[in-house]
Amino acid sequence: MSLTEHLDLRGGRVCWPEADDSLPAADPLPRHAVDVAIVGAGVMGAMLAERLTAAGRTVALLDRRPPARGSTAASTALVMWAADTPLTALTETWGPAEAQRRWRRVHAAVLELAARVATLGLDCRWASRPELYLAGDLLDAHGLRREAAARQAAGLPSAFLEADLVASRFGLPSRAALVSGDAFEVDPVALTQGLLAAAAKRGATLTWPADVTDIVTTAAGVRLTTAKGATLDAGQAIIATGYEAARQYLPAAFRLGSSFAIATAPGTDPAWRDEALIWEAADPYLYARGTADGRIIVGGADEDFADPARRDAMLDAKRAVLERRGAEMLGIGELRADCAWAATFGSSPDGLPAIGRVQGQENLWLAAGFGGNGVTFASLGASLIAAALAGAPDPDEACFSPYRFG
Ligand SMILES: Cc1cc2nc3c(=O)[nH]c(=O)nc-3n(C[C@H](O)[C@H](O)[C@H](O)COP(=O)(O)OP(=O)(O)OC[C@H]3O[C@@H](n4cnc5c(N)ncnc54)[C@H](O)[C@@H]3O)c2cc1C
Numbered sequence: 001m002s003l004t005e006h007l008d009l010r011g012g013r014v015c016w017p018e019a020d021d022s023l024p025a026a027d028p029l030p031r032h033a034v035d036v037a038i039v040g041a042g043v044m045g046a047m048l049a050e051r052l053t054a055a056g057r058t059v060a061l062l063d064r065r066p067p068a069r070g071s072t073a074a075s076t077a078l079v080m081w082a083a084d085t086p087l088t089a090l091t092e093t094w095g096p097a098e099a100q101r102r103w104r105r106v107h108a109a110v111l112e113l114a115a116r117v118a119t120l121g122l123d124c125r126w127a128s129r130p131e132l133y134l135a136g137d138l139l140d141a142h143g144l145r146r147e148a149a150a151r152q153a154a155g156l157p158s159a160f161l162e163a164d165l166v167a168s169r170f171g172l173p174s175r176a177a178l179v180s181g182d183a184f185e186v187d188p189v190a191l192t193q194g195l196l197a198a199a200a201k202r203g204a205t206l207t208w209p210a211d212v213t214d215i216v217t218t219a220a221g222v223r224l225t226t227a228k229g230a231t232l233d234a235g236q237a238i239i240a241t242g243y244e245a246a247r248q249y250l251p252a253a254f255r256l257g258s259s260f261a262i263a264t265a266p267g268t269d270p271a272w273r274d275e276a277l278i279w280e281a282a283d284p285y286l287y288a289r290g291t292a293d294g295r296i297i298v299g300g301a302d303e304d305f306a307d308p309a310r311r312d313a314m315l316d317a318k319r320a321v322l323e324r325r326g327a328e329m330l331g332i333g334e335l336r337a338d339c340a341w342a343a344t345f346g347s348s349p350d351g352l353p354a355i356g357r358v359q360g361q362e363n364l365w366l367a368a369g370f371g372g373n374g375v376t377f378a379s380l381g382a383s384l385i386a387a388a389l390a391g392a393p394d395p396d397e398a399c400f401s402p403y404r405f406g
Contacts, residue, residue, distance in 0.1 A: 047379055285300055
């Protein structure tokens with residue numbers, strides 16, 4: 001019996017430094033009960049631990065891997081509020097008020113994260129960048145104008161740019177786009193480690209490798225059991241296990257696929273102006289960003305299967321596709337990958353995550369950042385769950401319920 005599936009989450013080589021000597025020491029599993037046990041020490045678990053220890057709770061994190069070595073290390077870490085499903089499309093499903101409400105809450109989560117990074121003084125290459133959403137087969141120039149109007153009606157900082165203005169302002173091929181504010185880039189591994197360190201300073205423990213195989217309800221809350229038979233009692237447990245989802249709790253609407261990314265050698269960037277975060281209104285879409293050490297990252301070319309062997313077997317072919325299509329999108333002569341990686345990726349029908357209490361369980365929570373904005377969704381998850389545990393539920397919490405699709 002296993003709480004979560006074991007997945008080979010990524011193949012190839014990512015561009016973030018992952019040296020073993022940067023790993024925090026592993027703590028023994030606490031002998032005493034804690035307020036909150038968090039299963040998973042990726043960006044979601046780290047964000048939760050930081051927020052909950054700041055609220056004065058005792059927290060224990062458990063991970064079967066070293067911290068920040070799951071999907072978080074595969075992330076290209078564009079920190080955005082605009083979701084994969086456009087606001088105009090979400091409006092057709094939920095109506096304008098409900099669609100706007102969801103997008104505004106995600107936007108607020110980005111700003112909360114920016115404030116948190118600043119307050120904690122995290123050294124994680126956090127930088128504010130304009131975000132460019134280029135016309136594609138999902139939204140052409142006309143569709144982007146409507147999308148801009150919908151975002152502006154929601155009070156969100158986006159504006160439509162004609163193709164020639166995109167070219168002159170950003171030094172990119174001529175293509176209509178939305179330009180948006182309140183977007184950022186970050187090193188996701190450094191961010192996660194910084195958050196874990198902040199939580200550890202306030203007494204959080206981080207136990208790895210510790211594979212949680214079972215969580216049961218007790219009179220005082222929950223009891224977690226590991227593969228080695230050790231147990232931990234907690235008032236609450238949060239399942240922050242990423243794409244290794246607890247399928248007995250997470251509905252099938254949250255699906256797995258595969259995604260691919262390349263990064264050029266350090267010193268290649270900047271190749272366009274203002275170091276904008278770039279993505280396409282297309283399905284599947286391509287996206288690009290620079291890094292603090294001057295790499296160009298290009299990602300996308302997604303597949304809707306999740307089999308790791310099949311995924312990794314495609315890496316060489318996908319590297320060539322990303323080099324060619326990335327160079328076209330950016331209008332540069334050649335892109336040559338210094339590293340390339342393939343990874344499991346989770347999506348949802350509305351591009352939004354699964355955050356909330358497990359149905360029928362008082363003390364068990366899901367925090368699954370499915371959708372393109374996993375880093376932002378970690379900030380959102382931490383806010384929603386911290387508010388609920390403080391007895392003051394966020395007014396928008398139902399928008400992100402894992403069970404919203406029925
Ligand atoms: C190629 C790619 C590009 C991406 N680009 C972006 C981007 O540009 N912007 C963005 O915001 N998001 C992006 N994402 C998404 C984002 O990276 C993820 O949503 C996020 O990193 C997931 O974090 P997590 O903490 O939920 O999962 P993980 O980092 O995978 O952490 C979960 C942890 O849970 C542990 N675990 C699982 N089961 C158990 C168990 N039973 N017991 C103990 N431990 C367990 C795992 O070992 C793992 O370490 C991208 C993802 C990929 C793959």
